[in-house]
Amino acid sequence: MTAVLFLVVVALARIAIVFSFCFGxxxxxxxxxxxxxxxxxxxRGPNRADILGFRAWGMFHPLADALKFLFKEDFIPDNAQxxxxxxxxxxxxxxxxxxxxxxPFGPDVTIFGRRVxxxxxxxxxxxxxxxxxxxxTVYGVVLAxxxxxxxxxxxxxxxxxxxxxxxxxxxxxxxxxxFMVFExxxxxxxxxxxxxxxxxxxxxxxxxxxxxxxxxxxxxxxAEANRTPFDLPEGESELVAGYHSExxxxxxxxxxxxxYLHMVIGAVVVATLFFxxxxxxxLADTGFVLPGGASVxxxxxxxxxxxxxxxFLKSLFFTWLYVWVRWTIPRFRYDQVMRLGWKxxxxxxxxxxxxxxxxxxxxxx
Amino acid sequence: xxxxIETVRFSDPYFPIFVLxxxxxxxxxxxxxxxxxxGPRKYDKIKYSVYECGVDPLAPASExxxxxxxxxxxxxxxxDLEATFLYPWAVLFxxxxxxxFIEMIIFVGILMVGLVYAWKKGALEWQ
Numbered sequence: 001m002t003a004v005l006f007l008v009v010v011a012l013a014r015i016a017i018v019f020s021f022c023f024g025x026x027x028x029x030x031x032x033x034x035x036x037x038x039x040x041x042x043x044r045g046p047n048r049a050d051i052l053g054f055r056a057w058g059m060f061h062p063l064a065d066a067l068k069f070l071f072k073e074d075f076i077p078d079n080a081q082x083x084x085x086x087x088x089x090x091x092x093x094x095x096x097x098x099x100x101x102x103x104p105f106g107p108d109v110t111i112f113g114r115r116v117x118x119x120x121x122x123x124x125x126x127x128x129x130x131x132x133x134x135x136x137t138v139y140g141v142v143l144a145x146x147x148x149x150x151x152x153x154x155x156x157x158x159x160x161x162x163x164x165x166x167x168x169x170x171x172x173x174x175x176x177x178x179f180m181v182f183e184x185x186x187x188x189x190x191x192x193x194x195x196x197x198x199x200x201x202x203x204x205x206x207x208x209x210x211x212x213x214x215x216x217x218x219x220x221x222x223a224e225a226n227r228t229p230f231d232l233p234e235g236e237s238e239l240v241a242g243y244h245s246e247x248x249x250x251x252x253x254x255x256x257x258x259x260y261l262h263m264v265i266g267a268v269v270v271a272t273l274f275f276x277x278x279x280x281x282x283l284a285d286t287g288f289v290l291p292g293g294a295s296v297x298x299x300x301x302x303x304x305x306x307x308x309x310x311x312f313l314k315s316l317f318f319t320w321l322y323v324w325v326r327w328t329i330p331r332f333r334y335d336q337v338m339r340l341g342w343k344x345x346x347x348x349x350x351x352x353x354x355x356x357x358x359x360x361x362x363x364x365x
Numbered sequence: 366x367x368x369x370i371e372t373v374r375f376s377d378p379y380f381p382i383f384v385l386x387x388x389x390x391x392x393x394x395x396x397x398x399x400x401x402x403x404g405p406r407k408y409d410k411i412k413y414s415v416y417e418c419g420v421d422p423l424a425p426a427s428e429x430x431x432x433x434x435x436x437x438x439x440x441x442x443x444x445d446l447e448a449t450f451l452y453p454w455a456v457l458f459x460x461x462x463x464x465x466f467i468e469m470i471i472f473v474g475i476l477m478v479g480l481v482y483a484w485k486k487g488a489l490e491w492q
Contacts, residue, residue, distance in 0.1 A: 011381040015388060074404040078413045090393035097389040101382055121381040128452060129382075150415045154430075162434050165441035172448035179455035245416055250400030254393075335491035338437075342489045346444065346480065350473055353451070357458065357466050364459060 006114070014120045018100055021312075025264045026257065027062045029319050034061065036323040066253065074249035077149060084147025089251045091140030092258035096265060099133040102126050103268050104188045106278045106308040107285075118278075118308065119188060126185040130269060131172060134224075137262065138164050141243050144255070148246035156242030159232055159334065166338060167223040167230075170345035174216035177356040178273055181209050191277035195284075201291040203281040206274035212352045214274045216345055221266045223341065225259065228326040232334050267318035268311070275314050278307040436488050447476050 031046075035058060038045025046058035054060075076085055106118035123129050138161050145157015179185060182193040196204040207214045223230040244255045271277065282288050283306060287298035298306075332340070454461070454469055461468075483489060 007376060007380070008384075011384050014381065015385055019388075070400065070403050072404050073406055074400045075406070075413060077415060079415050086397055089397060090390075093396065094389040094393040097392060098382070098385050101385055120385060121378050123378055123382070151417065158430055158434050162437045165437060169441060169444040169448060172445060173451065176448070176451050176455045179452060180458045183456055183459060185452065185456060249404050250396060254396055254400075338489065338491050342440075342480075343484065347477075350477065353455075353473070354470070357469070360458065361463060361466055364462070 010116060011120070014118075018103075018105070018120055019097075021105070022100055022261060022264055022268075025267075025315065025319060026260045028316075029260055029264060029322075030062045030065070030256075031059055032320060033323050033326075034058070036320070037327055040327040069250045069253040072249040074251060077246050079149035080246065081147045081149060084143045085149075085246075088140050088144035088147055089247070089254035089258075091143060092137060092255050093261070095133045095136035095140075096258050096261040099130050100265050100268070102129050102187050103265075103272055104191055104277060105311055106304055109304055117188065122186065122188050124186055126187045126190070127175060127179075127269075127273070128185055130265075131168070134262065134265075135168065137258065140255075140258065144247070145243040148243075150246050152241075152245045153243045156245065160226055160243055163226070163230065163232065163337060163341070164224055166341040167220040167345070170216060170341060170349045171220035171224055173346070173349035174213045174220060174352065175273065176349075176353045177210045177213040178206055180353075180356050180360060181206075187272055187277070191272060191279060194276040195279045197282075197291070203276060203279070205276045205279075210274070210352070210356070212348065212355075214270075216349050216352065217274070218270060220341075220345060221270065222322070222325065223337065225263050225266055225322075227263065227322055229329040229332050230337055231331060232337055263322050264315070264319055267322070268315045270318050271311055271314035276310075277314075278311040280306055280310045283307070433491065440483060440488065443479065444476070447473070 035045040037043075046061040047055055049055070049058065049060040049064040051060055076082055101120040102123050104117065104119040104122070108115050108117050110116070141157050141160045141164070143157075145153045145155075145160070148154070178190065182190045184190060184193075190206075194203065194205050198204045198208065202208055222228075226232075244252055247255060282290055283303065285300075285303060286295075287303065288296040290296075450472070451469070454465060458465060
């Protein structure tokens with residue numbers, strides 16, 4: 001019975017930690033988006049919300065936004081199909097909350113004499129689970145577009161779903177090279193594989209062995225998350241706000257939350273697959289082992305802290321990259337987006353698989 | 366309930382996923398209900414009507430949509446299935462060796478012919 005209790009408590013504790021990590025990043029992200037945009041455009045950005053006189057560079061704005069949304073009128077338009085209209089925001093939030101489950105946030109640690117993995121669930125299907133669950137967010141988009149009973153959301157929903165479907169293909173194919181190199185779909189195995197060294201000095205990170213795969217994946221990721229330069233579904237100059245035009249109050253913020261969570265998880269996945277996850281270059285279980293032969297022993301607790309800190313910093317960087325790209329690259333036209341997806345990314349990802357296979361065959365024997 | 370608990374394998378790797386599913390569903394449904402409960406509500410015909418930038422709606426929203434979207438969905442099913450077949454192959458690539466490589470070239474080659482066909486037929490063009 002204690003064993004069962006231990007498993008349940010561990011499951012709940014992991015979920016709590018990972019949730020607070022993700023929601024924390026989302027809060028920082030919404031703040032960084034506005035503040036970063038402001039500084040890139042030479043403005044000051046949000047700086048008014050304060051708690052007891054503390055303004056903290058506008059850090060309290062996400063909190064103020066959430067509270068404001070909560071007390072706004074939540075209406076269902078007369079023309080809407082009530083069930084679909086209510087279901088859509090749930091589909092926007094629930095799948096992305098689930099998709100974080102398989103990402104390892106650190107090596108196994110020993111607590112009370114038991115090995116505990118710093119990951120909610122170590123599934124053998126790993127990345128396939130993430131694709132399967134995040135794929136469900138398309139339902140939120142389609143239902144919102146259809147259920148609102150209005151033209152702009154309908155057009156936005158259709159565009160968005162077509163775009164998400166198009167890029168899901170190249171997103172899936174661009175990762176095949178990674179699986180060929182690391183011989184597993186299990187994320188913990190992929191991260192462990194990235195701890196090795198190539199030629200004795202180069203960390204065997206995904207981006208080193210799969211540079212083209214990385215570019216393809218991150219491009220498809222931006223399109224999948226409906227993010228600039230692919231934010232056509234929400235092109236405000238033509239479609240008002242796209243599929244969530246008819247939403248107000250906390251339901252609107254659920255779409256926003258889902259979107260930002262999606263991006264945060266995308267950033268974590270990129271860090272995990274292509275940038276070594278929790279691995280720090282030259283850091284072994286016992287401390288730093290440099291390629292020259294020199295080594296710096298470190299206590300175990302410090303090694304674990306460095307490793308969890310490293311995935312946090314990497315995720316933070318890729319979260320920031322979304323903001324950076326948004327204010328650097330202008331929006332594409334819709335036909336350009338679809339052409340890029342089907343005529344450039346898809347053939348390139350097939351070429352990448354072919355090239356990876358060839359190199360592995362030549363090196364393997 | 367006691368019988369149910371005995372059938373649960375808590376050590377199963379999917380058990381935390383189940384817990385997560387319950388939490389995610391409760392969060393999502395709870396947020397929608399919370400949003401309904403906290404806000405004020407005053408009916409107003411204009412406010413509850415379709416949003417079309419302030420103009421009275423001219424036609425119902427269920428317009429005809431371009432068949433292109435349907436075509437994209439079909440192509441998606443085709444190529445995503447292909448990706449699903451590639452995953453187990455990719456994991457076993459090293460043990461399959463040259464044989465697996467050639468097999469996959471044939472498989473992907475046939476699908477590439479399909480892509481070229483769709484391309485030439487103009488299925489990927491947007492006007």
